[in-house]
Amino acid sequence: xxxxxxxxxxxxxxxxxxxxxxxxxxxxxxxxxxxxxxxxxxxxxxxxxxxxxxxxxxxxxxxxxxxxxxxxxxxxxxxxxxxxxxxxxxxxxxxxxxxxxxxxxxxxxxxxxxxxxxxx
Amino acid sequence: xxxxxxxxxxxxxxxxxxxxxxxxxxxxxxxxxxxxxxxxxxxxxxxxxxxxxxxxxxxxxxxxxxxxxxxxxxxxxxxxxxxxxxxxxxxxxxxxxxxxxxxxxxxxxxxxxxxxxxxxxxxxxxxxxxxxxxxxxxxxxxxxxxxxxxxxxxxxxxxxxxxxxxxxxxxxxxxxxxxxxxxxxxxxxx
Numbered sequence: 306x307x308x309x310x311x312x313x314x315x316x317x318x319x320x321x322x323x324x325x326x327x328x329x330x331x332x333x334x335x336x337x338x339x340x341x342x343x344x345x346x347x348x349x350x351x352x353x354x355x356x357x358x359x360x361x362x363x364x365x366x367x368x369x370x371x372x373x374x375x376x377x378x379x380x381x382x383x384x385x386x387x388x389x390x391x392x393x394x395x396x397x398x399x400x401x402x403x404x405x406x407x408x409x410x411x412x413x414x415x416x417x418x419x420x421x422x423x424x425x
Numbered sequence: 426x427x428x429x430x431x432x433x434x435x436x437x438x439x440x441x442x443x444x445x446x447x448x449x450x451x452x453x454x455x456x457x458x459x460x461x462x463x464x465x466x467x468x469x470x471x472x473x474x475x476x477x478x479x480x481x482x483x484x485x486x487x488x489x490x491x492x493x494x495x496x497x498x499x500x501x502x503x504x505x506x507x508x509x510x511x512x513x514x515x516x517x518x519x520x521x522x523x524x525x526x527x528x529x530x531x532x533x534x535x536x537x538x539x540x541x542x543x544x545x546x547x548x549x550x551x552x553x554x555x556x557x558x559x560x561x562x563x564x565x566x567x568x569x570x571x572x573x574x575x576x577x578x579x580x581x582x583x584x585x586x587x588x589x590x591x592x593x594x595x596x597x598x599x600x601x602x603x604x605x606x607x608x609x610x611x612x613x614x615x
Contacts, residue, residue, distance in 0.1 A: 311537055350572045351572040354519060358519045
């Protein structure tokens with residue numbers, strides 16, 4: 306999308322010309338995790354801005370900014386790895402467990418990690 | 426993506442670094458409580474109260490905190506005042522630094538690569554995309570935000586608003602007019 310299309314799109318949304326703050330719930334959660342970790346002093350906002358900038362400046366970043374929160378999440382993962390809290394593999398494994406748990410959970414029931422059939 | 430965020434949340438909660446209830450509270454705050462109405466009340470107050478306007482010029486961080494809008498990232502605020510000769514425009518070329526405490530979270534276009542790359546090189550062309558054409562004699566100053574310093578544009582008070590209350594004035598102040606990509610609403614639009 307061109308800049309003009311993005312502007313037009315953001316104006317087409319009612320209520321004060323503001324687009325919804327988050328397009329999907331995971332974006333809101335990823336956003337809040339960063340704010341919470343910063344509140345806790347895990348990193349400075351400057352460190353965060355640099356980590357985010359590195360992701361947003363990747364050559365494959367989309368021109369319409371629709372992958373902004375993908376970059377946000379990648380920056381969060383990178384900063385967590387730098388601080389030796391969790392590596393990519395830990396996150397991959399647990400994400401896969403959540404996905405298996407979601408598949409194994411009957412519709413309408415809360416998804417719990419305990420529902421993962423491969424849980425060891 | 427949802428599963429990855431869930432995984433991160435699980436790890437960080439287990440390590441005692443975040444509290445899921447606090448995460449919900451942050452989302453709630455940014456979805457409903459913080460938005461451009463905060464900034465609009467700052468601008469309206471500066472329009473009616475010249476002492477407040479002076480304070481905002483000198484020390485925007487303190488003047489804005491006085492209205493109970495404080496930044497979470499410990500960032501400093503600077504208010505940049507439009508004049509008949511100079512129009513101010515705010516961007517963050519690095520990523521998406523934005524005065525959250527007074528404007529909420531940034532709109533989609535603010536975070537987009539074309540805005541971030543073009544606002545500095547061709548501000549006049551960018552403003553034209555927003556439908557804003559300024560006289561050729563008007564200077565455009567572009568302010569590049571950082572993690573430590575964020576900007577709030579104080580637009581010119583629209584003509585014909587003598588005797589307006591602060592609330593009536595605040596209703597004229599749009600989000601875009603505080604980023605510099607727009608002007609306040611004209612009085613007949615209200």
